[in-house]
Amino acid sequence: YTRNQDDQITRIESFENGSISNWWKPQSSGSTVGIVTDSTTSGADSVCYVPIDQGHVGCKLDYGWDTLAGDWLIRVYLSGGAPRNIYFTTDKILQVYILGDSSLNQFRFALDEADKHEVSPWYTIDWYGWHLVEWDLSRGETGTWLGDGVLSGQLRFDSFQFRYQPGARPFGSLVLDDLQLASRYPVAISENETRLPE
DSSP states (O other), X not given: OOOXXXXXXXXXXXXXXXXGGGBOOGGGSTTXXXXXXXXXXXXXXXXXXXXXXXXXXXXXXXXXXXXXXXXXXXXXXXOXXXXXXXXXXXXXXXXXXXXXXXXXXXXXXXXXXXXXXXXXXXXXXXXXXXXXXXXXXXXXXXXXXXXXXXXXXXXXXXXEEEEOOTTSOSEEEEEEEEEEEEEEOOOOOXXXXXXXXX
């Protein structure tokens, strides 16, 4: 995992101090489909967390996909608490650390925008270990869900979403930590001296 030292970070959710209670279990969302219910759950994890911060809790998702379902989605919804009241605009970069299992399933972010929902493109989980996943909102790249595909106005976080890809691993576990907003600022670099030695 890496962190750009020029990023200005605003933390949305660190999953510390019982804040996992602000997040619905996957089965609580009517959008979740195509899962093996007994194998799918989410909750606090005090074993796996981003080691570069002082926090010691992550959000673990255990998943099981019904490979015969034909339609698949897990939605881990942020229902309330202080993180639900953080608003931002399209000049930000949305970030989360994911402890990947190289399953080749997919992940995306979902946001609230007035009375609609917008989503990021899908990111294929093709890595093991911690990886910083970013959605640069200023680029205007979106996926397809319940919105019109255009980011504008005030935004707030809605959910993490996952989907099965045929041929990918149907059972596994992921850990998410440090959901945050980043703002990048250019760093001044002086010109190199062009003089030659005598």
